[in-house]
Amino acid sequence: MTPLLSVQGITKRYGAHIGCADVSFDLYPGEVMGIVGESGSGKSTLLNCMAGHLRPDAGSVVFDTRGHGPRDTVTMSEPERRMLGRTDWAFVHQHARDGLRMGVSAGGNVGERLMAVGARHYGDIRDKAVDWLERVEIDAGRVDDRPTTFSGGMQQRLQIARNLVTGPRLVFMDEPTGGLDVSVQARLLDLLRGLVRDMGLSAIIVTHDLAVVRLLADRLMVMKDGHVVENGLTDQVLDDPQHAYTQLLVSSVLQV
């Protein structure tokens, strides 16, 4: 089987400081990978390098494109990379307002990616937007409301709908449940799990919340000071951590 995403030797420096160093892994279709580590461990830098938001100093990010098979997205042209960004890739930001157009209605937010890839039938776009609002448990009656009138959890769900409407194959998520109430988090996690399974999505989730990865991720990568210190099956890494840092991380979580 061809990996959906093959990351080789990704390195990013900020001057003398290391963002992330020599990260390599393969992600297969349908796999959900979590990346955990404390603030400054390089997990967000890595995510942004993979998603094409940052240019790595070294390494390749090979994606199995629909049309042309495996292609290095680091060296492909910017138009191609941006096209991937609104078709086969999705990016869910920690703060919904970074991923939404706050001055545009919920329907317009969901419809944007459709229009960006050429949809020109208003009725169809709107039907699809309504369908997606319902899938993320937002009342269809809110389709013409702006996200500024939504709660934090609703905004995050709207952001997810906006990202998934074009049927991407790979979703990057940066702390998708950060800043939400615990009960709202649970609902969002449940929703994400269902969508990932039903759509057969692959996903890379950056978080510092071990409960989130236990629920969502098949496998886990632990980062410290820009380096991957451990990776493997999620429950194996969490229940039988091998590296000193992972043991510290796991034992630091409060038991409820």
Place this chain on the structure above:
Amino acid sequence: MTPSSEYNFAYLDEQTKRMIRRAILKGLAIPGYQVPFASREMPMPYGWGTGGVQVSAAVLTPDDRFKVIDQGADDTTNAVSIRTFFERTAGVATTTATTEATVIQTRHRIPEVPLTEGQILVYQVPIPEPLRFLEPRESETRKMHSLEEYGLMHVKLYEDISRHGHIATSYAYPVKVEARYVMDPSPIPKFDNPKLGDCPAIQLFGAGREQRIYALPPYTQVVSLDFEDHPFEASKADHPCGLCGAEDSYLDEVIVDDAGGRMFVCSDTDYCEARRAAGHIGKDAA
């Protein structure tokens, strides 16, 4: 009136006019593309047509006959000021007749009488960037133009329909030029949009404050953006002109008393006067 010898021909110095002409030529070569230029301070405030005036100054020759319209009218303050400005600084002949003019500077209208080869129409543009409504970053909008990422333009139209049930944008209606660049046609009513395409005249757009020039060479393909199920419509008030009876011209609504009385008259004063001179009479004509 004789030209004042205090000024270079058409006010701007020759180097500046050459710079502007280079921008115009580049704009003509890439229809719909916004060319940056070093806009000069003009003896009028921004918003009064400084972009159009600089473009006019760069294209005028002593043999030209110059017309200025503001919202279709030759006799408003803005039109009169700019016409007088070029009478004094360039000494060119002026006219109010569309058919006689070789260079027409306009604010917010395209004349009703079809333009012909050899004529130049100069538009005053307040905001040249059609994507600005939804994307405030210039760096990003330039990238969107260069990569032809125009989905956002339809988001604006989508928002219109979702809020009003139809595309409510009635002026500055976005167009796509030669199937490439999305362009803001300046705040002309969308009634005028069909006249932009396949036009025999040269059309130049000048934005002074934003320092951009763009252009449509003669017979350029210009298509108004729309949805399959909400096609573009060039609408106007559903009345004949109260003065000349014209059924096919763009109309202004005029309040005539303080009791709710109103009338609809041609916004293009030259067109209306020419029709009345030819004997057409509307129902409100005194």
Place this chain on the structure above:
Amino acid sequence: MIDLSNVSKTFTLHNQGSAVIEVLSDVSLTVAPGECVALTGASGAGKSTLMRMIYGNYRAQAGVIRVGGVDLVQAEPREIIRLRREVLGYVSQFLRVVPRVPTLDVVAEPLRAVGVSSDEARTRAKELLAQLNIPERLWSLSPTTFSGGEQQRVNIARGFAHAYPAMLLDEPTASLDAANREVVLSLIEAAKARGAAIIGIFHDEAARARVCDREIDVSRFTPGLSSGSEAVERYNESAA
């Protein structure tokens, strides 16, 4: 079906003076289809550890753990996940679920994961919940608020929803009343009858005698069974 050879396990506690604790060494065992094998031995002998290793939850330091042809010691995460989805079931002592998900969906989920339609999966889930005497009014609620015994039965229903060819059962009859214990034992017998290879931990001797074909005393794989074992037990508890 389940085949272990020369498996060993140590824990290195980096944050406690890098203590190295040998838990199991040189484990070899085989379980055939249709066979149920009980793991026995004193508390701390490593029964749960061994079971977790067979499930891929703990990492073995040496040896081969082969289930349905896949070596869990060497396998990539995605191979282990596929194995767990299709081949290897595990009924643990604790129910771990996403909050807010209704009991019916918790039980149906393993079937949905192998591609069974939503309706069919729910029908099977209802059968199992009814069989295990979970009142129907609870089916639409999340099991997170249920009593210990109810949670355990939901856990068993979930574990038996899909007909796994290999199963690991950790105290499946603990904290159950006589009637439900009987249901669980009949589920195990039915699984054996359809050819599942089963490894179980049963403190309940009568249950063990009824469903298990043979016993393996894990303490014979435990080096020394000395000072380390208590630390391991503590460690296991904190990790669980």
